[in-house]
Amino acid sequence: MMKGNHAVGEGGIQGGCQAYFGYPITPQNELTQYMAKRMVEEGRVFIQAESEIAAINMVFGASLAGARAMTSSSSPGISLKQEGISYMVGCELPGVIVNIQRGGPGLGNIAGAQSDYFQATRGGGHGDYYLIVLAPASVQEMYDLTREAFDLADKYRNPVIVLADGILGQMLEPVKIGNQEANLNFRVKKDWILDGCKGREPRMVRSLLMDEGVLEEHNWKLNKKYEKMKKTEVRVETDSLEDAEVALVGYGTSARICKEAMKTARRKGIKVGLVRPITLWPFPEKVIAENVDRLKTFLVIEMSLGQMVEDVRLATNGKCPVYFYGKPGGGIPEVDVIVERIEKILK
Amino acid sequence: MKKLFSRPESLTAKRNIYCSGCGHGIIHRLIAEVIDELGIREKTIGIAPVGCAVFAYDYWNFDVTEAAHGRPPAVATGIKRVLPDRIVFTYQGDGDLAAIGTAETVHAANRGENITIIFVNNGVYGMTGGQMAPTTLIAQKTTTTPLGRDAKIAGYPIKISEALGQLEGSVYIERVTVNSPKNTIKAKRAIKKAFQIQIQNKGFSLVEVLSMCPTGWGVNPVEALKWIEQKMILAFPLGVIKDKNLTAKENL
Numbered sequence: 343m344m345k346g347n348h349a350v351g352e353g354g355i356q357g358g359c360q361a362y363f364g365y366p367i368t369p370q371n372e373l374t375q376y377m378a379k380r381m382v383e384e385g386r387v388f389i390q391a392e393s394e395i396a397a398i399n400m401v402f403g404a405s406l407a408g409a410r411a412m413t414s415s416s417s418p419g420i421s422l423k424q425e426g427i428s429y430m431v432g433c434e435l436p437g438v439i440v441n442i443q444r445g446g447p448g449l450g451n452i453a454g455a456q457s458d459y460f461q462a463t464r465g466g467g468h469g470d471y472y473l474i475v476l477a478p479a480s481v482q483e484m485y486d487l488t489r490e491a492f493d494l495a496d497k498y499r500n501p502v503i504v505l506a507d508g509i510l511g512q513m514l515e516p517v518k519i520g521n522q523e524a525n526l527n528f529r530v531k532k533d534w535i536l537d538g539c540k541g542r543e544p545r546m547v548r549s550l551l552m553d554e555g556v557l558e559e560h561n562w563k564l565n566k567k568y569e570k571m572k573k574t575e576v577r578v579e580t581d582s583l584e585d586a587e588v589a590l591v592g593y594g595t596s597a598r599i600c601k602e603a604m605k606t607a608r609r610k611g612i613k614v615g616l617v618r619p620i621t622l623w624p625f626p627e628k629v630i631a632e633n634v635d636r637l638k639t640f641l642v643i644e645m646s647l648g649q650m651v652e653d654v655r656l657a658t659n660g661k662c663p664v665y666f667y668g669k670p671g672g673g674i675p676e677v678d679v680i681v682e683r684i685e686k687i688l689k
Numbered sequence: 690m691k692k693l694f695s696r697p698e699s700l701t702a703k704r705n706i707y708c709s710g711c712g713h714g715i716i717h718r719l720i721a722e723v724i725d726e727l728g729i730r731e732k733t734i735g736i737a738p739v740g741c742a743v744f745a746y747d748y749w750n751f752d753v754t755e756a757a758h759g760r761p762p763a764v765a766t767g768i769k770r771v772l773p774d775r776i777v778f779t780y781q782g783d784g785d786l787a788a789i790g791t792a793e794t795v796h797a798a799n800r801g802e803n804i805t806i807i808f809v810n811n812g813v814y815g816m817t818g819g820q821m822a823p824t825t826l827i828a829q830k831t832t833t834t835p836l837g838r839d840a841k842i843a844g845y846p847i848k849i850s851e852a853l854g855q856l857e858g859s860v861y862i863e864r865v866t867v868n869s870p871k872n873t874i875k876a877k878r879a880i881k882k883a884f885q886i887q888i889q890n891k892g893f894s895l896v897e898v899l900s901m902c903p904t905g906w907g908v909n910p911v912e913a914l915k916w917i918e919q920k921m922i923l924a925f926p927l928g929v930i931k932d933k934n935l936t937a938k939e940n941l
Contacts, residue, residue, distance in 0.1 A: 540731035
């Protein structure tokens with residue numbers, strides 16, 4: 343049995359994290375504290391930085407020096423990291439950032455929420471870029487996805503975000519550690535790192551590209567990576583779509599609520615299915631698009647005012663109505679209300 | 690004919706973009722000479738600032754990275770902690786180190802990170818067009834203090850090196866300048882000492898270099914040398930600010 347926040351930490355350890363830099367913020371403090379103990383036990387680098395800004399810049403440094411580096415925070419702290427993340431993308435540096443979401447905006451509250459979907463899936467910082475966004479929905483996935491995030495980050499030389507929430511962070515569930523092979527068991531050769539120019543020409547790491555046309559070219563190069571990610575890295579779970587009339591769409595904690603609602607609805611004879619994106623970016627648009635003809639409608643459930651619902655609408659391309667039910671500010675959507683809404687839609 | 694003097698190996702041949710009379714060219718060179726003399730070029734990683742020296746990676750012949758404005762000490766921390774046997778230094782201006790990056794500067798010193806910071810203090814923001822810096826002098830005219838810096842509105846020039854000297858984690862801090870050959874020789878000595886302290890794993894070292902910015906100050910290069918002598922040194926006295934190797938009574 344493990345707490346979600348601890349499972350993320352252990353996923354980092356097993357994923358080969360060599361340096362962790364963090365700063366306390368509720369509801370992810372157990373993760374920082376877990377790393378304070380485990381990283382030191384394993385002889386790796388742990389620093390409680392002076393701020394979330396310092397922490398992401400320490401990740402930047404450790405990453406350019408060739409290390410697998412990680413940081414974690416919760417919503418307001420992730421806002422602080424956006425500059426650093428943008429720089430990491432521009433400099434093509436891998437790294438893992440974990441966001442255990444809480445209610446916002448502003449200081450908000452410390453309850454789990456899903457209001458950082460836009461921030462995570464639309465780059466987040468300044469500039470034209472994307473990060474792979476992994477959304478665990480169980481403590482096992484908190485472990486698995488964090489572990490695999492390091493391989494994905496190295497594969498593309500791009501940061502990866504693990505987007506969870508305070509509820510997943512606090513919950514206790516059984517976890518299998520180190521028993522599964524990571525989907526990618528990747529150790530890329532890093533011939534771009536800065537570790538001293540012995541035996542080679544000096545290198546530089548930078549994202550400032552002032553000469554005519556060079557930055558445009560660089561952005562096209564980054565875009566090629568995003569196109570490849572869209573083709574090969576989509577992960578999604580579907581359930582009972584074959585005969586479904588309505589598909590619930592949810593991720594993370596919302597997906598768990600959707601599963602309960604699906605069971606309840608099925609017991610009432612309503613044919614409900616589920617689409618659970620595991621990568622929020624790249625978004626599983628194909629699965630949605632493939633089902634628009636068969637389904638009557640999609641009902642998107644989020645712990646927010648509605649952010650992922652826009653991606654569902656885009657994916658249906660107007661061919662199928664998309665409804666939304668959610669609660670912002672740490673509110674939790676209710677199974678009974680979901681079933682009610684389904685019944686209403688189908689009338 | 691015997692060759693007595695040439696470009697250091699750690700300096701590239703690229704023509705730099707600095708103004709006539711700017712101190713950056715001198716300071717880049719001093720660092721390059723020191724790195725050559727200490728034989729550490731192949732294990733040095735430099736961190737360039739945001740400011741006029743943002744292109745420093747074009748002028749040094751070793752591994753150099755960019756960093757976000759003010760963040761070099763955090764980047765340096767990340768590098769040094771995972772590669773502790775490499776020599777890691779930052780090169781930062783007054784805005785980088787003492788405005789936006791104050792927290793990163795203070796805490797790298799406080800943690801006693803075994804890195805070296807070269808702090809170029811020219812009392813103005815050169816790259817962005819001559820705005821006020823944290824080290825701008827009282828009554829100094831800049832593009833954001835057109836009537837002269839007024840302490841009531843904009844506070845006082847900050848003696849960040851003295852403040853860092855108060856931290857247990859700082860080992861060696863000295864303020865030098867490059868406005869004359871004599872002072873430049875002293876500056877090189879201090880820079881060399883700072884790198885030696887890192888090589889010996891003794892901890893955090895910082896050299897503040899008062900530097901000329903004729904363009905930012907609105908004077909010619911020769912007047913800029915006098916500006917340092919007559920104005921800056923009064924506010925920022927030269928000398929050793931901290932040296933843990935000395936006895937307690939010799940420290941400030």
